[in-house]
Amino acid sequence: MLAAITPDKSAVEKFEVEFARTFEAKYALAFPYGRSALWSLFKAMDIHGAEIIMPAYTCVVVAHAIVLSGNTPRFVDIMLHDYNMDLNQVAEAITRKTRAIIATHLFGYPLDIDRLAEIVQEAEDRFGHKIWVIQDCAHSFGAKWKGRQVCRAGNAALFGLNISKMITSIFGGMITTNDKVLYEKLKDYRNAHFKKPRFSKTIYRLLYIMAIYLAFNESIYPLIYWLQEKTLILNRWIKAYHLDDRIHFPPDHLDRMLPIEASVGLAQLKKYPEILNKRKEAAVFYDKNLHSREGWIKPLLLDGATYSHYVVRVPKRKKAMQEMAKKGIQLGRVIEYSIPNMAAYKSLDGGAHAINSLRCSIETINLPTWGGEFVAKKVNKLLITTKAC
Numbered sequence: 001m002l003a004a005i006t007p008d009k010s011a012v013e014k015f016e017v018e019f020a021r022t023f024e025a026k027y028a029l030a031f032p033y034g035r036s037a038l039w040s041l042f043k044a045m046d047i048h049g050a051e052i053i054m055p056a057y058t059c060v061v062v063a064h065a066i067v068l069s070g071n072t073p074r075f076v077d078i079m080l081h082d083y084n085m086d087l088n089q090v091a092e093a094i095t096r097k098t099r100a101i102i103a104t105h106l107f108g109y110p111l112d113i114d115r116l117a118e119i120v121q122e123a124e125d126r127f128g129h130k131i132w133v134i135q136d137c138a139h140s141f142g143a144k145w146k147g148r149q150v151c152r153a154g155n156a157a158l159f160g161l162n163i164s165k166m167i168t169s170i171f172g173g174m175i176t177t178n179d180k181v182l183y184e185k186l187k188d189y190r191n192a193h194f195k196k197p198r199f200s201k202t203i204y205r206l207l208y209i210m211a212i213y214l215a216f217n218e219s220i221y222p223l224i225y226w227l228q229e230k231t232l233i234l235n236r237w238i239k240a241y242h243l244d245d246r247i248h249f250p251p252d253h254l255d256r257m258l259p260i261e262a263s264v265g266l267a268q269l270k271k272y273p274e275i276l277n278k279r280k281e282a283a284v285f286y287d288k289n290l291h292s293r294e295g296w297i298k299p300l301l302l303d304g305a306t307y308s309h310y311v312v313r314v315p316k317r318k319k320a321m322q323e324m325a326k327k328g329i330q331l332g333r334v335i336e337y338s339i340p341n342m343a344a345y346k347s348l349d350g351g352a353h354a355i356n357s358l359r360c361s362i363e364t365i366n367l368p369t370w371g372g373e374f375v376a377k378k379v380n381k382l383l384i385t386t387k388a389c
């Protein structure tokens with residue numbers, strides 16, 4: 001992490017090369033945010049005026065990227081057991097206007113990439129044009145379906161790298177692909193449209209990184225929780241941009257990734273196996289040790305899942321959180337909205353069909369997955385997590 005303080009200029013390229021190697025892709029390209037990466041990918045794929053299929057329950061910035069690139073999201077409901085899109089509904093949602101599908105592997109649970117490939121092939125044959133498949137791996141770095149990395153399926157994969165993700169470069173996003181032509185187009189697009197950030201941004205990021213560095217390394221996560229809940233410092237970055245009912249991107253969405261961010265990302269990549277193992281241990285730990293309470297539904301333990309989050313559904317969330325808070329246990333919410341029911345998206349799609357998504361937006365709580373040992377110690381004392389998705 002200390003390397004972050006003295007980043008070298010080629011750090012971004014190094015980060016891309018290492019990222020591609022770690023996740024078994026031929027190419028990787030770095031962006032300032034996951035959403036900017038996705039938006040650029042639509043440009044590189046030359047998708048506009050089209051419908052793009054995505055889950056109703058996911059991070060809202062995905063829908064923003066679709067709208068801001070001149071396309072229309074088509075929401076598909078999720079299934080309750082693994083929080084991923086119902087693929088039968090995906091098959092039904094495909095029309096002649098569909099040009100892409102965002103295959104999200106939510107909370108680290110792998111979606112059935114084989115069944116999706118069959119559905120897409122059938123639709124391509126029927127409509128006679130390409131339908132791009134983009135894996136949203138923001139929650140599922142290294143998730144596997146039947147032993148295969150989900151990020152290698154389809155045409156490209158998106159990774160989010162903000163502080164709530166499995167690996168962080170503080171902010172940032174990455175696209176991986178094995179398609180050389182697509183890679184070249186995306187790279188040209190990025191290099192033509194993304195500019196070098198102002199110098200002061202490096203200073204701000206540096207301060208931010210130092211706070212996070214302390215939090216991650218000294219187990220003083222409560223400080224971050226305090227910063228997030230009681231001050232406006234993190235709000236500006238974490239909360240504000242999601243839930244303000246406007247379809248927009250942050251002002252710096254067309255900045256290049258900073259070398260300093262890439263250096264943090266590189267340091268994090270080295271820890272990836274350890275991070276993944278800790279998350280798996282935490283999930284197994286909870287599964288074994290969390291006392292069952294009436295109506296509480298624990299998430300699945302599943303081969304190949306990466307457990308970016310450990311999400312429990314509870315019938316009366318507010319009451320449950322208040323009760324736990326009285327006992328000194330602070331539970332977190334994760335994605336507290338169903339996109340088709342949000343003000344900005346209601347006019348597109350009333351959300352009436354996304355029953356499970358709506359239900360999850362009301363019932364889910366997130367337990368921290370900061371690693372087995374930390375969690376084991378704190379589980380009955382203090383449970384906290386970030387609200388970003």
Ligand SMILES: *Cc1c(COP(=O)(O)O)cnc(C)c1O
Binds near residue numbers: 036104
């Ligand atoms: C975080 C996230 C992204 C990308 O988010 P950015 O904040 O733009 O980096 C995309 N999809 C999902 C499911 C996410 O959680």
